[in-house]
Amino acid sequence: MSRARAPRVLIAGGAGFLGSHLCDRYIGMGWDVICVDNFHTGNKNNVRHLLSHPYFELVRHDIVNPYHAEVDLILNFACPASPVHYQSNPIKTMKTSVIGTMNLLGLAKRVGARYGHASTSEVYGDPQEHPQTEAYWGNVNPIGIRSCYDEGKRAAETLCMDYHRMHGIAVRIVRIFNTYGPRMAADDGRVVSNFIVQALKGQDITIYGDGSQTRSFCYVDDLLDGIIALTSQDRVTGPINIGNDKEFTVRELAEKVIHMTGSSSKIIQLPLPQDDPKVRRPNLSLARQHLDFTPQIDLENGLLRTIAYFRDQISDDSSVSRK
Ligand code: NAD
Ligand code: UDP
Numbered sequence: 507m508s509r510a511r512a513p514r515v516l517i518a519g520g521a522g523f524l525g526s527h528l529c530d531r532y533i534g535m536g537w538d539v540i541c542v543d544n545f546h547t548g549n550k551n552n553v554r555h556l557l558s559h560p561y562f563e564l565v566r567h568d569i570v571n572p573y574h575a576e577v578d579l580i581l582n583f584a585c586p587a588s589p590v591h592y593q594s595n596p597i598k599t600m601k602t603s604v605i606g607t608m609n610l611l612g613l614a615k616r617v618g619a620r621y622g623h624a625s626t627s628e629v630y631g632d633p634q635e636h637p638q639t640e641a642y643w644g645n646v647n648p649i650g651i652r653s654c655y656d657e658g659k660r661a662a663e664t665l666c667m668d669y670h671r672m673h674g675i676a677v678r679i680v681r682i683f684n685t686y687g688p689r690m691a692a693d694d695g696r697v698v699s700n701f702i703v704q705a706l707k708g709q710d711i712t713i714y715g716d717g718s719q720t721r722s723f724c725y726v727d728d729l730l731d732g733i734i735a736l737t738s739q740d741r742v743t744g745p746i747n748i749g750n751d752k753e754f755t756v757r758e759l760a761e762k763v764i765h766m767t768g769s770s771s772k773i774i775q776l777p778l779p780q781d782d783p784k785v786r787r788p789n790l791s792l793a794r795q796h797l798d799f800t801p802q803i804d805l806e807n808g809l810l811r812t813i814a815y816f817r818d819q820i821s822d823d824s825s826v827s828r829k
Contacts, residue, residue: 512561514538516577516619518569518610519584521548523690524624524682527726528581529553531734533562540575544568547586552689569606570598576617579737582610583624585659589652589779590695596654603658604665611669611677620676622737623666625745627683627786628656637753637787640681640745650781663745670743678737683749683788687726687808688815698723701760702809702816705769715778717757722787724750725808728801735797742796747788750801759805766809 515532519525520541525548532539538561541553545566556562567573569584585602586592592599607623614621630638631646646656663679670677686698694700704711732748754762760773793799 512536512538513578514540514576515579515581516540516542516573516575516610516613518542518580518582518606519548519624521545521550521552521564522583523548523552523587523687523694524685524726524729525581525583526552526689527687527730528583528733529556529562531730533559537561539563540565540577542567542569542573543584547588547591547691547694549691569609570601572609572612574613574616577619579620579622580610580614581622581624581737582607585624585655587626588695589655592655593651596651599654600658603655603662607662607665611665611675614675615669615673620678620737621666621669622678622680622733623662625663625679625681626655626659627681627747627749627788628652629660629663629681630783630786631656632781632783633785636785637751637789638747639789640747640792647781651779652781677743679744679746680733680736681745681747681788682729683724683747683786684721685724685726685729685749687812690812692816692819697721697756697759698809698812699816701763702767702813703820705763705767705771706813706816706820708769708771710774711760711764711771712776713756713760713773714776714782715756716775717760717773718755719778719782720753720755720785720787721759722750722753723759723805723808724748724801725803725811728803732793732797732799735799739797746792746796747790748793748799749788749790750805751788751790752805753785753787754805762805762809763813766806767813
């Protein structure tokens, strides 16, 4: 039996942590999903369960090269998000953010699609305003080791707004604050996955600096609710902060993970990387006002689910690392 044409979304970076959850959500909402990924930090395993779904397609493609498909919505989540990975090839990171974004905005223009962009709290750099509102322009080093990501994302926001103003593209920009959950790669390098994997393996927990720097950790399900609310509505372009506004020091996170895993791991201190932001916490007023967004899952509950995921991953000896 044929079905009426369902709306179609292209999810760039769809085999990554956030992108794969987006694929699940859009398939669940009855959309056709084209997942485009170059598997730099993503993995086919994240979408393996969707491969036989009739409305899901997986395409190995690098967004630095143009791609064409007739779609109604483009969600650009293609970019390594962990400092370890985005710094491993900084020129490629900048190309992905700038050339990749231009390619997908160009596609949006050509086919008349709405375009949703994964921006980041990193556009605020090492912030001098706390918590961060969308009106704050940030404190970013343009020539440091984080700049490929921070400045790439800032340039991408500029491109989004210029395509919006010049060509009338319906753009939605989300500034994502530290989000964690199942399907982060065990070797991703970000703090939540690092601490959980270290704790479960009985390895030292590596705090960079003295651990007094803060982050505000959002569980993936909450973030997706915010993103879908933003991309589904017709009034607000953004940029708009989405995250969780409860703030923790990195040391508090380490202690919580050790306690919740029952691990005997010891905390050690390693040098703080250059330009590591000292504080970060979203002001969520706009998200509350325009999207009725309030995060529901506190750190304890989110960590429980994420620890359970990594426990399974680590105990599954049969899993073959292949991309
Ligand atoms: P991730 O590394 O798991 O996912 C990124 C995905 O993009 C991977 O599947 C990777 O293979 C793919 N990719 C990278 N470069 C590509 C290219 N040139 N062409 C095609 N695919 C490419 O990271 P994530 O946490 O899922 O982040 C997704 C998006 O959200 C990124 O744009 C990131 O900057 C943004 N973001 C995430 C967070 C967070 O806390 N998770 C915070 C702020 C912003
Ligand atoms: N961090 C840490 N140990 C780790 C990984 C990260 O202490 O093993 C710190 C990092 O220096 C930063 C914070 O945790 O202050 C968050 O780092 P992450 O890479 O997750 O994201 P960021 O917010 O820096 O992009």
